[in-house]
Amino acid sequence: MSLVITHARYQFLETIRIPIAVIGAMFFPAAAMIFFVVPIVGDNAAAATYATASMVVFATSTTCIFSYGIGVAEDRAQPWDPYVRTLPAGSFPRFAGRILNGTGFLVLSFLPVLVIAAVATEATATPGRLALAAGALLAGSIPFTLLGLTIGYALPSKAALAVAQLLFFPLAFGGGLMSAPGQAPGWLEPISPFLPTRGAAELLWASAGGWQPNTTAVVMLAVWTVVLAVAGAAAYRRDEGRRYR
Amino acid sequence: MPLARAIDVSRRYGDVLALDQVSLDVHNGEIVGLLGPNGAGKTTLLNLFIGLRRATSGRVELFGGDPGDPARRLRIGVTPQETGLPSTLRVGECVDFVAAHYPDPVPRGELLARFGLSDLARRQTGGLSGGQKRRLAVALAFVGRPRLVFLDEPTTGLDVSARRALWEAIREFPGSVLLTSHYLEEIEALADRVVVIGGGRVLADDTIDAVRNLVALRRVSLSGEHVPRLDAVVSEHRDNGRIHLMTPDSDALVRQLVTAGVAFRDLEIHAASLEEAFLTLTSKES
DSSP: OHHHHHHHHHHHHHHHTSHHHHHHHHHHHHHHIIIIIHHHHTTOHHHHHHHHHHHHHHHHHHHIIIIIHHHHHHHHHSTHHHHHHTSSSOSHHHHHHHHHHHHHHHHHHHHHHHHHHHHHSOOOOOHHHHHHHHHHHHHHHHHHHHHHHHHHHHSOHHHHHHHHHHHHHHHHHHTTTTSOTTOSOTTTTTTGGGSHHHHHHHHHHHHHHOOOOOHHHHHHHHHHHHHHHHHHHHHHHHHHHHHHO | OOSEEEEEEEEEETTEEEEEEEEEEEOTTOEEEEEOOTTSSHHHHHHHHTTSSOOSEEEEEETTBOTTSGGGGTTEEEEOSSOOOOTTSBHHHHHHHHHTTSSSOOOHHHHHHHTTOGGGTTSBGGGSOHHHHHHHHHHHTTTTOOSEEEEESTTTTOOHHHHHHHHHHHHTOOSEEEEEESOHHHHHHHOSEEEEEETTEEEEEEEHHHHHHHHOOEEEEEEESOOOOOTTOSEEEEETTEEEEEESOHHHHHHHHHHTTOOEEEEEEEEOOHHHHHHHHHHHHO
């Protein structure tokens, strides 16, 4: 266990020493809060709460796709990675450390959103609802972690960057994160529940604001989790097989 | 019991046979040099010993067990061919990170002092010179108080003085070392025993002196029509109208050429590169 912490700690140090990487992850969701949420729905408690939840999902999905996708792909290209494999520890501490580190950056990425929501909008949530939302976020972030890992283990770093950039915006917009619950453009509504971002958003809307979640979206979120777990495991094994067998 | 052992090991990458029935033991306290041209299979063999790769056939043992088992790697240290340190980590942090994997690591200050890195402890590795990075990469192999250290071309890219300083540090190590190099000079400076690898096979496994004689060839080049069979010639090839004769003794060869009345022009004598010596050695084998 202490080795997991060690790996997480040094991976965290590696990333945090390039502050722009961290600021980049925090900027987009915070900027969206300031420019769209605060002026448009900031005065409406319910709408601001839903919008904040949407932005948290946006921050989470984006950070997962980028930090795992590009982080893993870049590490795979470095000779440091195989060197670490020769140390007397299996591949578990490095992997677990990566998840721990990724989770840390996840929290950093949505923290500004929460702060802006608390300070500049009427968004509210009881401690009970907040705890529920934290649980929902944990569950909702799993498929995006898996998506990031799949990209990272399956693709070289340049391709991973391109794929991450291609995916994050359509996923966010398509999942209805840029509009109030149920208020996405008409043509989008039939598609939206099939995207994992929508499922995660439904969970957060429900936990933070008492929204009645769309069953299809929640079931699809579970389906995505399973599909991406299989894809991630396959990409990981294929990479191990190519580099270490 | 040997610390590391390969028994009839073959390793295939797709259609390429990188190692072909290689057997090699590394005993306690021994410094073994793996010598061979690029692509000979040196790094592949090393990667089998340190658990990064598995043999296609044959058996590889580290302290009597499977190198893939992390517990077997507790008493080894590794310096890979490519340095690749995380550029944003400080020198001291790299040492601490590696040290965290061992029960009784060498204290950071002591290790850095041994490799002349004390002044650099607070520097990020991305800002180090190539030589400093290489020294750190070698130092990391010694953090866990290993009994056996694997060094893959430890001084490639270093200038002469940096190379000598690093050799000094390696020589002070009391345990066993398996190092690869394509410089005969480096192997001479460090190793007791030399294993020459070419085309994935062990071509020679002997003392430094024996191997030096084996690979210390000269290339005698001349223009002419025909050279008869001469004792001193190990191998002969032609390109662009030049005849190249490989020989362990160029003086004897020249005498033989003259005595045999061979018509030649533009005679040149060069020390054969290790590459050429290896090729000669390889073609003799087959």
